[in-house]
Amino acid sequence: MNSEKIESNYIKKVLFSYLNFWYLFVLGGVFGLIGAYISLRYTTPQYSITTTLLIKDDKNGQGLSESSAFSDLALMKSSKNIDNEIVVLQSNSLMQRVLYELDFQTSYFKKGRFLEQEIYGSELPIKIIINKLNDSAFNKSINIYIKNNNSFEIEDFQNRTVHKFGQRIQMPYGTFTVVATSTNSAPLVSEPIIARFQDIRILANIYAAKLNVSKYNTKASALVLSITDAVPQKGIDVINKLLQVYNKEEVDDKNIIASRTISFIDERLKYLTAELSNVEKDVEKYKRQNDLTNVSSQAEQYLVEASDYNKQVAELAIEQDVLESIENYLNQQNEKYQLVPSSLTIQDPTLVGLITRFNELQIEREQLIRINRSDNPLIQNINNQLANLRVNILENLKNIKKSKAITHRNLQLKSGQFSAKIQQVPVVERQLIEITRQQEIKQAIYLYLLQKREESALSLAATVSNGRIVDPPKFSGPVSPNATTTYLYYLLLGLILPFLGVYIKNVLNNKVQKLQEVQVLTSVPILGEIAHNKGGNSIVVKEKSRTPIAEMFRLILANLQFSNFGKESKVLLVTSSMSGEGKTFFSINLGISLASTAKKIIILSFDLRKPSLFPNLGLSEGKGLSNYLISDTLLIDDIIQPTVIMPNLFVIGSGTIPPNPYELMLSSRMGHLFQVLKANFDYIIVDTPPVGQVADAYNLAPFIDSTIYLIRYNYTFKEQINIINDIYLNKKLNQPMLVLNDAKVGDTYGYGYAYTEQKRQHSFLNRIRNIYS
Numbered sequence: 001m002n003s004e005k006i007e008s009n010y011i012k013k014v015l016f017s018y019l020n021f022w023y024l025f026v027l028g029g030v031f032g033l034i035g036a037y038i039s040l041r042y043t044t045p046q047y048s049i050t051t052t053l054l055i056k057d058d059k060n061g062q063g064l065s066e067s068s069a070f071s072d073l074a075l076m077k078s079s080k081n082i083d084n085e086i087v088v089l090q091s092n093s094l095m096q097r098v099l100y101e102l103d104f105q106t107s108y109f110k111k112g113r114f115l116e117q118e119i120y121g122s123e124l125p126i127k128i129i130i131n132k133l134n135d136s137a138f139n140k141s142i143n144i145y146i147k148n149n150n151s152f153e154i155e156d157f158q159n160r161t162v163h164k165f166g167q168r169i170q171m172p173y174g175t176f177t178v179v180a181t182s183t184n185s186a187p188l189v190s191e192p193i194i195a196r197f198q199d200i201r202i203l204a205n206i207y208a209a210k211l212n213v214s215k216y217n218t219k220a221s222a223l224v225l226s227i228t229d230a231v232p233q234k235g236i237d238v239i240n241k242l243l244q245v246y247n248k249e250e251v252d253d254k255n256i257i258a259s260r261t262i263s264f265i266d267e268r269l270k271y272l273t274a275e276l277s278n279v280e281k282d283v284e285k286y287k288r289q290n291d292l293t294n295v296s297s298q299a300e301q302y303l304v305e306a307s308d309y310n311k312q313v314a315e316l317a318i319e320q321d322v323l324e325s326i327e328n329y330l331n332q333q334n335e336k337y338q339l340v341p342s343s344l345t346i347q348d349p350t351l352v353g354l355i356t357r358f359n360e361l362q363i364e365r366e367q368l369i370r371i372n373r374s375d376n377p378l379i380q381n382i383n384n385q386l387a388n389l390r391v392n393i394l395e396n397l398k399n400i401k402k403s404k405a406i407t408h409r410n411l412q413l414k415s416g417q418f419s420a421k422i423q424q425v426p427v428v429e430r431q432l433i434e435i436t437r438q439q440e441i442k443q444a445i446y447l448y449l450l451q452k453r454e455e456s457a458l459s460l461a462a463t464v465s466n467g468r469i470v471d472p473p474k475f476s477g478p479v480s481p482n483a484t485t486t487y488l489y490y491l492l493l494g495l496i497l498p499f500l501g502v503y504i505k506n507v508l509n510n511k512v513q514k515l516q517e518v519q520v521l522t523s524v525p526i527l528g529e530i531a532h533n534k535g536g537n538s539i540v541v542k543e544k545s546r547t548p549i550a551e552m553f554r555l556i557l558a559n560l561q562f563s564n565f566g567k568e569s570k571v572l573l574v575t576s577s578m579s580g581e582g583k584t585f586f587s588i589n590l591g592i593s594l595a596s597t598a599k600k601i602i603i604l605s606f607d608l609r610k611p612s613l614f615p616n617l618g619l620s621e622g623k624g625l626s627n628y629l630i631s632d633t634l635l636i637d638d639i640i641q642p643t644v645i646m647p648n649l650f651v652i653g654s655g656t657i658p659p660n661p662y663e664l665m666l667s668s669r670m671g672h673l674f675q676v677l678k679a680n681f682d683y684i685i686v687d688t689p690p691v692g693q694v695a696d697a698y699n700l701a702p703f704i705d706s707t708i709y710l711i712r713y714n715y716t717f718k719e720q721i722n723i724i725n726d727i728y729l730n731k732k733l734n735q736p737m738l739v740l741n742d743a744k745v746g747d748t749y750g751y752g753y754a755y756t757e758q759k760r761q762h763s764f765l766n767r768i769r770n771i772y773s
Contacts, residue, residue: 017506017513024498032494036487042114045478049235050226052216052470053243055082082221085467086213089225089246095204095211098241104203105130109141109194116194120231124181126152126165128195133174138199143192144178152178155192173197207238222470232475239473247467258456265453272446279439317408323401326355330390330397351396358389512716515740521721524728527563527708527737528556530586532744538616539645541589543596556739557593560706563737571674571684571703573733576710577692577720582741583710584612587687590708595646599682602640602650606700607689608661611654617643624655629667636676650681661689665699674703691733692723698732707733712741 018025088094099105106128109116126144143155151164156171163169165180174197207227216222225242229235365382372379512518518526531549533540541550560572574587587603595601605613606625614621619641628634643649658664677684686704688697709724727733 014514018499018502021498021502024501025495028494028496028498029491030494032490032492033487035494036490039490040481040483040486043481044115044117044230046228046230046480047232047235047475047477048226048228048479049232049239049473049475050224050471051239051243051473053223053225054468054470055085055221055223056468082215082223086215086223089213089223089242090208090211092201092204092208094242094245094249095208096200098238098245099200099204099207101245102237102241103130105133105198105200107196107198109196110191111194118231118234119193120234121237126193127179127181129177129179130197131168131175131177133176133197134172135199137173137197138202139196140173141194141196143194145192149180154178211242225473228479232477235475236473243467243469250467261456262453265449265456269446269449269453272442272449276439276442276446279435279442283435283439319404323397323404326393326397330394348396348400351393351400354389354393354396358386358393361386361389509714510718511714512711512718512721512740513714515743517718518711518721518738518740521718522725522728522738524709524724525563525737527559527739528552529740529743530556530582532742533585538585538588539592541592541596543646553589553593557590557597560737563706563735570678570682571686571705573686573688573697573700573704573707574710575688575697575707575733576690576712577716577723578690579610579693581690581710581712581716583607583690584616584687586708586710586739586741587613587685588616591649591683591685592646594683594685595649598648600648600650600680601646601683601685602652602677602681603685603687604652604677605654605687606665606696607687608654608658608664608696609689609694611657613651613687614653617645617651619643619651619653621653621655624653625673626655626658626661626664628655628673629664629669630658636673662694662696662699665696670699670703691727692720701733704734707736708739709736710739710741713743715742 108119108124108126110119111117125146145153145155147153147162149165151162153160153162154169156173163178165178168175168177210227210229212226214224216224225239227235227238229238361382365379365386368376368379368382506513515526515529530552533549540547541553572590574583574590576583584605584607591601591603603613604625605611607613608626611621611624622641623634623639625639628636628639639652639655640650641653643651674684686700688700691697707727709727711721711724724736724738728736
């Protein structure tokens, strides 16, 4: 709950840090609205011109399209792709041709109150016809003053000359002619027409960038074209001319392809006609000379029979190889007790029977030899039978091989006879087939080209563009500048700039500004805060005073008393990081607050280097601490001085500024001093030099009970908080506590009683109890 309150208060403080500069935000908002008004007043409005174009998407390559004559060939197939058409429409080269045909090399303007206004179309009283322009003329302007219906003046880069309408004008930067239009009815001497020459290449880039081409939807092959321009009619003319040029180029491309295709086909048909006629005459002459009828069918029969005999010869050769393999297998001595292959496609029953019996005996022998010795009579008997069967098989194989050799010779003889018959087929028949084949090929090509020529001629006669305008171009707007958006933009800009300024100021400020910053940087308990002293008087706590700053001192006093929890805490050391953080101011007013409770209080000015206690109290320096520490005869009562503020408030000054303050504070009389003072006073407040600059205060560590460390808002550097962290962690000084000085509205929780809420006080006391109990 406490962390949530801290977070909530931190947000409030951040908000207040910006609200302190509310006047900057008000001024920023006002200037932002003024800037928006000026921007809207003097920004040229832009209009949106749109149209819809239907693309005849030929995805399958059918119909009359480019290369349609050869569309059935895979190499020549083509189809319209709507994405490709978007690229074409947005191309820079197409836009250049559009701007040339619209004669946009010259733009015309008239002077307005603050800005030039473009005039176009029917508003133009004159028109410039350009013959030639040099690069030096681009983006240059000339002023044309119409004197009457016949003459005008040109004020260019160099001088002012008089010319007549229709006269060819030659200038160093180009040659052109100025003609009057139908709107030129009255002379405009005082108001010139500003003519600005444009580089079409650069202008095409601008218009191509402004042109937006998008798909109508995912299903339709339609495109939406839009462009923005300050002159609506100019944008409409650009869109219309763009579609006109696009369609014309498409038609021209198709016509060129179709014309070239027809020319190519006509050339080929001339050669094919002559070649086909010659081949047909050759066929007629060849058949007449050789008296040919149907020799090819007889030759085919010979081929079939010869193929059959060749097949039988091949099968017989395989059988001979098998017989040879079996014979070689049986002749191997190391394989005499192995099985003979029996499934080798041999059809002789005797051989098959012998091999089967041979294998059966081999199996029987294998079974016997597993349980008997090799010299067993049964095994010997089987060995004899196997030897006899091997001889019989080999003899049978020789007979079969002889029979197969005779059959093989007979089949080869018959196959050779049919091969001879095939060879006897007249060579002229084969030549006739070749001639006929050439005839068929040329005839097929001839018919194909005739068909494609007709298709190309039809394509040339019926060529239409792929694009059709669905909706004519129309404008809407102005689309920019948008008044609402512009006011919001400038208003936000006017508010953001002060915000950034305050934010950067806060970021670059490396000094402590908020209580939460201290809480984040250190875990040392915070005793309280002291408000900003507007009056500048060192004494702000007076009897019966109810000012916020006096209440804050009383609150600190209450917190200080509760923090001790019954412990003796008579000696309070007050220090800080550097000079100017209010140590003496705090010591005086804390002493007054304690004295107002009927306690006897004494303040010691141990800042021996730069004493400021007595001047702030209006007292004159006399003998003090430095005199007491170096003297053996000076008594403590000799250096104690009463104050006129409170009867029970006493002070001891610094005395004479010594050359060696640090060594002096190591004097043996220091212990006696604090012993006597503790016996005679209820509280001893020790005002010391800053520990962040000198180490004098550390010499007092053995004599003090609590340490009050001052941090001043917008004065103490954040990095100096590391000093109190070091004191706290390494216990260099007893019971350190923080007091935040010079708090302004927005830096603290608030003045007066807002800070003394019961829950906040209990929270502080609980923290003190947990740390120092």
